[in-house]
Amino acid sequence: MEEGSANEDADSAPWLAPGLIDLQVNGYCGHDFNANDLDIDTVRSCARSMQATGVTTFVPTLITASEQKLLRNLKVIADARRSDPLLLHTIPFVHVEGPHIDASDGPRGAHPADHVRPPDIAEFGRWQEASGDLVGMVTLSPHYSGAPAYVRLLAERGVHVSIGHTNASSDQIRLAVDAGARLSTHLGNGIAQLIARHRNPIWAQLADERLYATFIADGHHLPDEALVAMLRAKTPSRSILISDLVATGGRPPGRYAAPVGTSVDLDADGRLRIAGTEYLAGATAPLKTCVARVASLRGFSLGDAIQMATAHPGRFAGRGRLAAGEAADFVQFRWARGDSTLEVQRVIVHGTPVRQAEHELD
Numbered sequence: 001m002e003e004g005s006a007n008e009d010a011d012s013a014p015w016l017a018p019g020l021i022d023l024q025v026n027g028y029c030g031h032d033f034n035a036n037d038l039d040i041d042t043v044r045s046c047a048r049s050m051q052a053t054g055v056t057t058f059v060p061t062l063i064t065a066s067e068q069k070l071l072r073n074l075k076v077i078a079d080a081r082r083s084d085p086l087l088l089h090t091i092p093f094v095h096v097e098g099p100h101i102d103a104s105d106g107p108r109g110a111h112p113a114d115h116v117r118p119p120d121i122a123e124f125g126r127w128q129e130a131s132g133d134l135v136g137m138v139t140l141s142p143h144y145s146g147a148p149a150y151v152r153l154l155a156e157r158g159v160h161v162s163i164g165h166t167n168a169s170s171d172q173i174r175l176a177v178d179a180g181a182r183l184s185t186h187l188g189n190g191i192a193q194l195i196a197r198h199r200n201p202i203w204a205q206l207a208d209e210r211l212y213a214t215f216i217a218d219g220h221h222l223p224d225e226a227l228v229a230m231l232r233a234k235t236p237s238r239s240i241l242i243s244d245l246v247a248t249g250g251r252p253p254g255r256y257a258a259p260v261g262t263s264v265d266l267d268a269d270g271r272l273r274i275a276g277t278e279y280l281a282g283a284t285a286p287l288k289t290c291v292a293r294v295a296s297l298r299g300f301s302l303g304d305a306i307q308m309a310t311a312h313p314g315r316f317a318g319r320g321r322l323a324a325g326e327a328a329d330f331v332q333f334r335w336a337r338g339d340s341t342l343e344v345q346r347v348i349v350h351g352t353p354v355r356q357a358e359h360e361l362d
């Protein structure tokens with residue numbers, strides 16, 4: 001982060017930061033990594049749309065699905081990476097969110113109940129075989145009896161294990177962290193509407209300093225007071241912003257068919273719900289908007305927010321630092337306190353300019 005005059009309110013000079021890093025992207029601008037007909041061109045198009053928003057590294061996220069579908073889409077993303085050096089750099093690995101989550105309404109969120117299943121080390125092996133070891137992050141609920149062994153094996157293989165979509169007990173969460181889980185997935189979401197006031201999965205994860213936490217700071221998934229309290233408890237240095245973008249992001253309001261087999265309603269204010277319910281079905285605000293929101297919160301700076309979207313996720317993605325002699329990922333943008341998003345002006349991915357100005361995006 002170039003602090004310059006250290007005056008965030010000055011809108012004269014543009015800001016320069018490492019490229020944004022998003023650990024959870026289901027799709028964007030009509031492109032969906034969970035689609036039954038995902039192909040290499042879809043992966044390319046999604047990457048281009050993401051780069052235009054200032055994101056230079058992102059992690060395609062496959063949610064709960066049949067093993068057959070997971071294997072198919074993992075293989076497509078692996079083929080796409082092999083076909084294009086820029087994609088190879090932009091996509092460090094794939095995040096599989098599920099299918100080993102809590103099956104009950106609430107914690108499960110928008111994931112299809114039919115395909116929720118316990119952790120299975122043999123299935124994990126088949127994911128890696130199909131994709132050339134491309135799965136680098138797995139979100140699960142640690143309430144399954146086999147969870148600690150599964151977490152330990154993945155952690156030993158260098159796969160980041162994240163806790164999410166769960167109603168697990170404090171003991172089950174602690175055992176998963178002891179076994180190597182190091183992240184919480186969109187903390188405060190993917191959880192029951194009503195929980196015990198003291199012993200609940202949010203406190204258990206906030207209190208464990210071994211866990212980083214990802215947050216969807218889009219203004220819909222968490223009210224500001226909850227977001228601020230959680231960021232302070234977790235501390236900015238262990239907080240990571242994710243978009244959790246879905247294909248509906250960047251499209252006009254209306255009802256859409258989601259590839260998970262349900263319909264979703266996109267409201268005019270950007271809230272995306274499972275049709276006819278209040279359950280959120282993913283997010284439509286790109287990471288730059290989440291950065292701007294956190295930067296505008298009292299007690300947090302633009303520098304804090306940028307770190308939460310670059311250096312901190314970069315610890316897991318292996319990116320996020322500008323260093324002499326290394327190919328650069330960076331974004332130039334304008335922002336002043338009160339702006340609802342970053343105005344992205346230039347994006348450089350691995351030393352290559354991918355665009356000059358946001359308005360040039362088709």
Ligand SMILES: [Zn+2]
Nearest residue numbers: 097109186190
């Ligand atoms: Zn989720």
